[in-house]
Amino acid sequence: MTAYLANLATLVAIFGILAATLNFVVGFAGIFSVAHAVFFGLGAYAGAQVALQLFPDALLACLVAAIVAGGLSLCLALPALRVRGEYFVAASLGLQMMATTLFSEAKAFTGGIGGLVAIPRPTVAGVEVGVLPLALAALALILFLTARLQRGAFGRTLQSIRDAESAAEALGKNVAAAKTLAVAFACAGAGIGGALFALHLSFVNVESFTMDQSVLVMAMVIIGGTGTLWGPLIGAILLLSLPSGLAFLPFIPATEVGAVQQIVYGLAMTLLMIFRPAGLVGDLSKGRATA
């Protein structure tokens, strides 16, 4: 049971990282990306390769993953950021589809459909460590940075771009540079999440980096509350605990848990959009803001 909870906590921390970084682009900059799993995947493969080819140092794996995911997000984001609003959703959708295929085909880097296996246990400075403390530390760091950015000038720049891009530009803000920076920061964070994910499971394949995963992370952000600090983490906790919670209910047959889960997700999203459109945390902070 302890091992089960530790596993769940590690996954919550990793998906908390993903949701918090996606929230940074969706909630603050208003860039609706449905390709977050691509950068999660790039980080996972990069981190796994570091552990397999060099040595399984967790910090090195995270650093390389952040550079690879953040760096590639720059190349991919620059053309895509030229399009606005709903067109960016479509562009990121295309990126997600393309990346899933590339992940399956680029066998030298990703191991193809079979994935990368037998990733060694992570170490820090030569000492073997669990992924849970690392993931919690990374989550805390990313939440801290998000809080700093949210209160500071850069967060204000992103929010002004979200609310009125042309007015932000008319006030001298280099909108493309700010958006690119936000995307690179978020994707580097997703890459760190990916490296931790690979080290945690000691196995990764393309299944974890598909459109479904991108949609799940987006759902975490929306359910928790876009543009809030704690919302995405709460969304991650809820959406990851739900399947396990349902499995414990005696009246649902084990074979039907998957179907029931989909119905519960769908129903929850619909009800939430009707009664708390700003997300679970969103309404609370909005109430404070107008008080």
Place this chain on the structure above:
Amino acid sequence: MSEILLKSENLARAFGGLQAVAGVSLSLPAGRVTALVGPNGAGKTTTFNLITGNLRADSGTAQIRGRPIMGLKPWQVARLGVARSFQDLRLFTHVTVRENVLAATETASWFWQPGGSRARRQREDRAAAALEATGLAALADARAIDLAYAERKFLSMARILAAEADIWLLDEPASGLDLASRLRFGELLRAATARGVAICLIEHNLDVVAELSDRIAFLDQGRVLAEGEPQAILRDPALAAIYFGDRPQEAA
């Protein structure tokens, strides 16, 4: 004659078959209010968009203090000292009034602003002064979306004040304001021109134009038909006929 801060020559732009702006030459002197007057579709807002780089001109040039600005991006033009307001205001709706104005003082797009805490305090002071001047200080913590109509218009002006630009392009900033608000708006403009700001104002209310402007450029069908002292332009019967829709028949 005061220094010309912004000058455009023969700006032109067509949308498909429609010649929206057909050779507009404007000079904005420091410390003066120039009103752009003309019927809807005369090319007034398009002229602003050509100057600020929101639209590319098909031909023509524009300079700020002699420096060519054609081909620059809107944020680059803004950093040369141009601030503009929009007809539809484009406030940062989901942040507070204070944050709207602070955002106007923070132009660096990096994770932090240059100058450290001293520069930050100066920006905060600038924002506070802009809120004070526009009468919004008491509403600093309200979200922009919760403001009343006139307050939104003044918030749009507060952003421009805080930006510390010396060329203001204002697109119908006084429309829909009551008399008291209009007087306060007039004070803002006079304080700015006293500091040497060059203002270009698009305005349909001819009373406001007569009250606030030093010069008028009358636009119709993308051309400057007449330019001069407000009283001379406003009394011209031919221009009045165009403005009030009683257009003389085109000569055969």
